[in-house]
Amino acid sequence: MSRAREGNRVAFEQLYRRHARRIAGLVYRLLASDNELDELVQETFLAAYEGLDRLREPERFGSWLRSIAVHNVRQKIARRRRWRNVLERLTVPTTVEPGLGEAAQSLAQLPPELRMPFVLHKLDGYTVEETASLCRISKATAKRRCAEASKRLARRMS
Amino acid sequence: MTELDTDELRRELAPPWSDLREQRVLTGLRKRMEASGPKEAPPQRTSRRPVALSAALVAAGLAALWWVYPRVTIDPHRLRLSAAAVAMVDETANVVVLERDENLVVLAQQGGQVRYEVDPSRGETVVVRASGVEIRVLGTIFSVADDRWVEVSVERGRVLVDQGGERAILTSGERARFAPVERSLPELDREESLASPPGLEAEDGLRDPLPSQETSPTPSNRRARHHTPIEAPPVSASTLQKPEASPTEALPRIDAFQSLVDEAERLRMDGDLDGAADRYAQALRKQSNQEAHSFVLFSLGVVEEARHNFAAAARRFRAARNNEGTNFVEEALAAEARNWAKAERHEEALAASKLYRELYPNGAYLDALPF
Numbered sequence: 438m439s440r441a442r443e444g445n446r447v448a449f450e451q452l453y454r455r456h457a458r459r460i461a462g463l464v465y466r467l468l469a470s471d472n473e474l475d476e477l478v479q480e481t482f483l484a485a486y487e488g489l490d491r492l493r494e495p496e497r498f499g500s501w502l503r504s505i506a507v508h509n510v511r512q513k514i515a516r517r518r519r520w521r522n523v524l525e526r527l528t529v530p531t532t533v534e535p536g537l538g539e540a541a542q543s544l545a546q547l548p549p550e551l552r553m554p555f556v557l558h559k560l561d562g563y564t565v566e567e568t569a570s571l572c573r574i575s576k577a578t579a580k581r582r583c584a585e586a587s588k589r590l591a592r593r594m595s
Numbered sequence: 596m597t598e599l600d601t602d603e604l605r606r607e608l609a610p611p612w613s614d615l616r617e618q619r620v621l622t623g624l625r626k627r628m629e630a631s632g633p634k635e636a637p638p639q640r641t642s643r644r645p646v647a648l649s650a651a652l653v654a655a656g657l658a659a660l661w662w663v664y665p666r667v668t669i670d671p672h673r674l675r676l677s678a679a680a681v682a683m684v685d686e687t688a689n690v691v692v693l694e695r696d697e698n699l700v701v702l703a704q705q706g707g708q709v710r711y712e713v714d715p716s717r718g719e720t721v722v723v724r725a726s727g728v729e730i731r732v733l734g735t736i737f738s739v740a741d742d743r744w745v746e747v748s749v750e751r752g753r754v755l756v757d758q759g760g761e762r763a764i765l766t767s768g769e770r771a772r773f774a775p776v777e778r779s780l781p782e783l784d785r786e787e788s789l790a791s792p793p794g795l796e797a798e799d800g801l802r803d804p805l806p807s808q809e810t811s812p813t814p815s816n817r818r819a820r821h822h823t824p825i826e827a828p829p830v831s832a833s834t835l836q837k838p839e840a841s842p843t844e845a846l847p848r849i850d851a852f853q854s855l856v857d858e859a860e861r862l863r864m865d866g867d868l869d870g871a872a873d874r875y876a877q878a879l880r881k882q883s884n885q886e887a888h889s890f891v892l893f894s895l896g897v898v899e900e901a902r903h904n905f906a907a908a909a910r911r912f913r914a915a916r917n918n919e920g921t922n923f924v925e926e927a928l929a930a931e932a933r934n935w936a937k938a939e940r941h942e943e944a945l946a947a948s949k950l951y952r953e954l955y956p957n958g959a960y961l962d963a964l965p966f
Contacts, residue, residue, distance in 0.1 A: 446628060450621065454901060457617050458610075458863065465610035474610065479624050486628055540607035559601050560608065591599040 466556045467510040469545035481506040543593040555586035679719035683710040708740040718872040731755040889918040905938035929960035936965030
């Protein structure tokens with residue numbers, strides 16, 4: 438870590454090797470899509486590389502990296518929305534990618550507002566506080582959205 | 596409404612990620628890191644401190660070696676069975692190597708007591724068979740006593756014990772006894788006879804093995820030839836009449852290919868690289884599909900590199916690119932060159948780099964080649 442912080446690319450690549458798979462999993466679940474996975478993983482690590490010297494607690498690199506990934510996904514979803522007709526896309530199922538499994542398809546059909554807190558809290562083990570902070574919503578809203586997402590998924594997958 | 600099973604959902608939502616994909620993303624990341632400006636520290640920042648530290652570590656290592664080495668005695672009972680496995684064999688035990696390749700050693704123990712030490716970092720699977728009980732080593736120290744009943748004691752690590760399809764995992768401090776299964780002993784009189792301590796390669800290669808010799812019946816194998824099985828299922832005649840068959844063919848496969856790969860991936864996520872390498876190596880032996888084989892070889896290469904087994908990694912990448920049906924020769928060749936260089940095998944690194952340049956004059960990994 439210290440060598441990576443000094444700008445050593447080889448050391449940073451080792452960090453990439455160690456964390457890429459987990460970041461890919463998180464991004465995949467948050468997006469419920471494979472289409473932009475590579476790009477987002479790459480952007481997450483690039484942002485980390487560029488901001489590594491600003492990381493105050495190197496031992497928290499993993500969670501810091503995941504918060505970058507969540508931020509990037511939020512940005513990506515926001516950009517998507519600007520290109521689409523906003524209100525429709527919030528509730529209407531997005532186009533389902535071919536090749537996605539049933540679970541991913543069900544997740545993809547949730548609006549991002551529900552999907553993100555659900556994935557972070559229920560699937561990736563973040564606390565309600567962390568989830569609320571990452572999604573920039575209140576704790577009560579995070580809980581409510583998780584419950585709503587669970588309900589919809591259970592209905593779809595039953 | 597049914598309750599949502601989040602564990603199941605989490606499993607189903609594993610990303611379609613692979614080592615190859617990881618490598619390709621990294622290639623793009625490298626370019627973007629370069630484009631983002633020179634973040635490499637100036638040379639003086641790689642100060643003398645790390646060099647001094649390395650020198651101190653080397654000196655400490657040499658001192659430790661000096662301290663340990665003179666105390667190493669050649670013990671005829673201590674036998675190196677493979678790169679990863681050492682056995683302490685008592686007077687009455689016979690051990691035979693039934694099968695040996697780069698990643699697998701299958702041993703048959705007849706009688707006596709043997710303490711096995713297996714180094715998990717070698718990525719080698721060691722299987723010990725004793726009176727119909729198969730002990731698959733998952734990196735550990737354990738003993739097998741074959742005295743009518745087979746007793747397996749695990750000092751450290753884990754072993755998977757299989758008797759006719761009944762399996763159990765034993766971990767540190769556990770001991771189990773198994774009723775023996777009657778077996779013929781033709782294997783003991785052929786192949787690499789490791790009959791009792793004489794004739795075995797002494798550890799550290801400090802003594803040449805004695806010339807091959809016939810196994811003389813020790814008290815224990817005489818007993819084994821004549822003993823009656825107790826509470827044990829008989830071995831089928833067909834098994835006994837096929838000494839030329841691969842020893843592993845007669846035994847049930849422990850896991851399906853996919854579940855082994857899944858477990859390897861999970862272990863990697865948990866940071867257990869040794870366990871992951873072991874599962875990948877097992878998966879390799881169960882998969883005949885060339886493409887899937889290549890992917891596992893590539894993954895194993897990545898794991899070996901992460902474990903700093905650079906030569907092993909290079910061999911894996913080479914095997915991956917040589918496999919029929921591989922559609923990622925470029926990545927595997929670049930990775931092979933890189934690992935040969937890290938292993939300081941400069942000739943191989945040069946050859947792989949040269950081949951890469953010939954095949955991919957505009958390749959994505961040209962900048963990363965060691966030569």
